[in-house]
Amino acid sequence: IRKSGLTGIERDKIKNHLLKNFYGFEILVSPYVIAHLKLSLLLKHEGYELDKNERVQVYLTNTLDPTETISTLTGFFKELSQETLMANSIKLENPILVIMGNPPYSVSSSNKSEWITKLMKDYKKDLNERNIQPLDDDYIKFIRFAQWKIEQNKEGIVGIISNNSYLSQIIHRRMRENLLQTFDRIYILNLHGNSNIGEKCPDGSKDENVFDIKVGVSIVLFVKNKKYKDKKVFYTDLWGKRDNKY
Numbered sequence: 001i002r003k004s005g006l007t008g009i010e011r012d013k014i015k016n017h018l019l020k021n022f023y024g025f026e027i028l029v030s031p032y033v034i035a036h037l038k039l040s041l042l043l044k045h046e047g048y049e050l051d052k053n054e055r056v057q058v059y060l061t062n063t064l065d066p067t068e069t070i071s072t073l074t075g076f077f078k079e080l081s082q083e084t085l086m087a088n089s090i091k092l093e094n095p096i097l098v099i100m101g102n103p104p105y106s107v108s109s110s111n112k113s114e115w116i117t118k119l120m121k122d123y124k125k126d127l128n129e130r131n132i133q134p135l136d137d138d139y140i141k142f143i144r145f146a147q148w149k150i151e152q153n154k155e156g157i158v159g160i161i162s163n164n165s166y167l168s169q170i171i172h173r174r175m176r177e178n179l180l181q182t183f184d185r186i187y188i189l190n191l192h193g194n195s196n197i198g199e200k201c202p203d204g205s206k207d208e209n210v211f212d213i214k215v216g217v218s219i220v221l222f223v224k225n226k227k228y229k230d231k232k233v234f235y236t237d238l239w240g241k242r243d244n245k246y
Contacts, residue, residue: 035056059084
């Protein structure tokens, strides 16, 4: 807007677009508070002071349970229960065009709500393997939630950086099939870096993770667009030192 010399509409764009159409979900209190503080300060730095009835739409909530309720809380925490109700409305009803994030990885997931458990059945259908517990990893549940949300909207984009195990493991085959049924274009940048299996570059040199973790990661864009009449997957590998991957 500034580059186009349209500074006169800046305030309106912040008030009626940024503050109304961008949402964040955070389950921990500290980063939730910090997010509000940083975003409010950013807006102030850019010349926009939030009115008393305005807020940045970052909510304290569990993304994977859009039916959660907090009816027994009192005082300060009762205010946070209102956060949950507002967030649930966004999860279930608001049309969303883009979902992005770095979901947590946890095979021993504690997210076992009836809602997300039911959705996960699509990734487990007709699998005969004895152990399919890895399909209950939190990061996979976040992908399933995002897929469901875009399906409700019938178009949109999901952009995630996550554990890359679902790209190649046998028990994830139904998940891959299901994602390709929903999305028209899938772009995969496999960042590798899996020290659990001693992953190395094709030439035998050291391969580093982009994070301080042991499992390999990938960046994937899932695109659902009505103009596409076919399905395509684009894939590339990125090996080597962390700095080069950055």
